[in-house]
Amino acid sequence: xxxxxxxxxxxxxxxxxxxxxxxxxxxxxxxxxxxxxxxxxxxxxxxxxxxxxxxxxxxxxxxxxxxxxxxxxxxxxxxxxxxxxxxxxxxxxxxxxxxxxxxxxxxxxxxxxxxxxxxxxxxxxxxxxxxxxxxxxxxxxxxxxxxxxxxxxxxxxxxxxxxxxx
Amino acid sequence: xxxxxxxxxxxxxxxxxxxxxxxxxxxxxxxxxxxxxxxxxxxxxxxxxxxxxxxxxxxxxxxxxxxxxxxxxxxxxxxxxxxxxxxxxxxxxxxxxxxxxxxxxxxxxxxxxxxxxxxxxxxxxxxxxxxxxxxxxxxxxxxxxxxxxxxxxxxxxxxxxxxxxxxxxxxxxxxxxxxxxxxxxxxxxxxxxxxxxxxxxxxxxxxxxxxxxxxxxxxxxxxxxxxxxxxxxxxxxxxxxxxxxxxxxxxxxxxxxxxxxxxxxxxxxxxxxxxxxxxxxxxxxxxxxxxxxxxxxxxxxxxxxxxxxxxxxxxxxxxxxxxxxxxxxxxxxxxxxxxxx
Ligand code: SF4
Ligand code: SF4
Numbered sequence: 001x002x003x004x005x006x007x008x009x010x011x012x013x014x015x016x017x018x019x020x021x022x023x024x025x026x027x028x029x030x031x032x033x034x035x036x037x038x039x040x041x042x043x044x045x046x047x048x049x050x051x052x053x054x055x056x057x058x059x060x061x062x063x064x065x066x067x068x069x070x071x072x073x074x075x076x077x078x079x080x081x082x083x084x085x086x087x088x089x090x091x092x093x094x095x096x097x098x099x100x101x102x103x104x105x106x107x108x109x110x111x112x113x114x115x116x117x118x119x120x121x122x123x124x125x126x127x128x129x130x131x132x133x134x135x136x137x138x139x140x141x142x143x144x145x146x147x148x149x150x151x152x153x154x155x156x157x158x159x160x161x162x163x164x165x166x
Numbered sequence: 167x168x169x170x171x172x173x174x175x176x177x178x179x180x181x182x183x184x185x186x187x188x189x190x191x192x193x194x195x196x197x198x199x200x201x202x203x204x205x206x207x208x209x210x211x212x213x214x215x216x217x218x219x220x221x222x223x224x225x226x227x228x229x230x231x232x233x234x235x236x237x238x239x240x241x242x243x244x245x246x247x248x249x250x251x252x253x254x255x256x257x258x259x260x261x262x263x264x265x266x267x268x269x270x271x272x273x274x275x276x277x278x279x280x281x282x283x284x285x286x287x288x289x290x291x292x293x294x295x296x297x298x299x300x301x302x303x304x305x306x307x308x309x310x311x312x313x314x315x316x317x318x319x320x321x322x323x324x325x326x327x328x329x330x331x332x333x334x335x336x337x338x339x340x341x342x343x344x345x346x347x348x349x350x351x352x353x354x355x356x357x358x359x360x361x362x363x364x365x366x367x368x369x370x371x372x373x374x375x376x377x378x379x380x381x382x383x384x385x386x387x388x389x390x391x392x393x394x395x396x397x398x399x400x401x402x403x404x405x406x407x408x409x410x411x412x413x414x415x416x417x418x419x420x421x422x423x424x425x426x427x428x429x430x431x432x433x434x435x436x437x438x439x440x441x442x443x444x445x446x447x448x449x450x451x452x453x454x455x456x457x458x459x460x461x462x463x464x465x466x467x468x469x470x471x472x473x474x475x476x477x478x479x480x481x482x483x484x485x486x487x488x489x490x491x492x493x494x495x496x497x498x499x500x501x502x503x504x505x506x507x
Binding site for chain 1 (some may be wrong): 200202381467470
């Protein structure tokens with residue numbers, strides 16, 4: 001068969017010579033190598049919770065539900081994000097805006113309950129793309145660890161951006 | 167022997183026991199830290215500053231784990247195995263001379279639990295008993311991996327004990343005594359046995375690695391082919407006992423190596439410093455422990471450097487290399503003693 005490249009390496013297996021069979025020189029050499037690592041090499045560990053690596057610009061982390069310039073929630077509970085979500089992580093219950101709540105919700109319909117199950121979410125960002133109101137962005141941090149499954153279902157208390165001037 | 171002497175001996179036993187346990191505990195921590203540094207990592211650093219509470223956390227974890235005795239295991243022997251392993255590991259330290267004599271008031275305290283005149287043989291006996299813990303545990307588990315691990319441990323220990331014994335014989339030819347106290351005293355100052363017996367020491371240390379089941383000879387618990395080896399079926403504190411026994415064994419064999427070949431508690435110029443006897447003794451104890459710690463570190467250093475031997479290579483090395491070498495060493499020592507000395 002014709003070879004794909006002209007690279008060729010002839011492998012010869014000679015019997016070991018005395019020093020190779022005696023193990024010890026090789027062992028001492030190995031010990032010297034590991035000792036070099038022990039003494040001189042700096043560790044490469046990032047001590048995570050205290051120290052963080054920089055994320056790239058378009059890192060997709062925890063979701064946040066945005067407010068507009070006047071501090072009103074942008075989400076109108078259209079459900080497009082839930083529809084586009086491949087992991088079916090989003091659920092919501094919509095409600096009608098009552099008179100006098102115009103300073104809280106931008107549209108006439110809003111999400112009374114908005115939950116994302118962070119254990120299902122695959123951080124694909126499709127919800128962000130689907131949203132017609134620019135209400136959801138995955139611009140947060142890594143989701144922290146927790147002990148119970150129910151604590152991974154994030155409601156509006158965790159998702160909605162902090163109100164303006166606060 | 168008065169009551170005071172008995173009390174002192176008793177206190178000494180308790181102290182040595184506690185020290186062995188403490189060192190074994192912190193060896194587990196040291197092992198992880200040392201391994202981490204060799205591999206450019208950090209190692210445990212969450213429990214306490216620099217992770218120094220890690221052994222306690224590990225111990226608590228071990229105690230809280232579920233205790234499982236497999237249905238088809240032999241219940242009695244299953245428990246005897248780890249108990250025997252840890253017991254034989256602990257009693258080895260009884261004959262090691264930790265230092266010279268301390269004089270407090272009228273009492274002269276001998277820093278050695280007992281100076282029997284066959285100390286070397288005693289150590290040997292205890293070490294060979296240790297393999298029963300592994301064997302019984304592996305056999306009682308009624309699991310083929312455990313059994314294979316146990317068989318490996320047994321054959322490995324038996325093969326390497328011969329070479330070890332032969333290497334010690336040449337040491338005994340030069341020292342002329344079996345008592346560890348006398349051997350330590352003969353190496354006064356810098357007259358350490360390593361100078362007269364370098365080959366013997368080399369054989370001894372290789373065999374010590376095999377006897378304590380440490381890498382490169384850790385075939386009894388070889389994870390890649392035997393799951394966990396002889397302790398596959400063990401859980402909770404019984405597993406803890408096996409792991410602990412390994413570290414205590416390491417401590418004791420380090421102490422034996424330091425005593426037999428590296429002068430024990432002796433250090434150069436010990437009597438020309440102008441210190442009082444008690445201070446020399448205390449310094450000696452510190453020096454001995456420094457040597458022991460160095461050897462424990464060496465055990466770990468080798469573990470994170472050399473890969474495991476294949477089983478046939480292990481037997482090859484033991485029977486075809488170490489035993490002939492040890493015999494040659496005896497002959498050389500004999501020639502040296504008759505013609506040169
Ligand atoms: S990021 Fe993807 S998986 Fe997560 S909620 Fe949005 S659409 Fe669903
Ligand atoms: S976040 Fe956007 S897509 Fe989802 S319900 Fe609200 S407005 Fe619709």
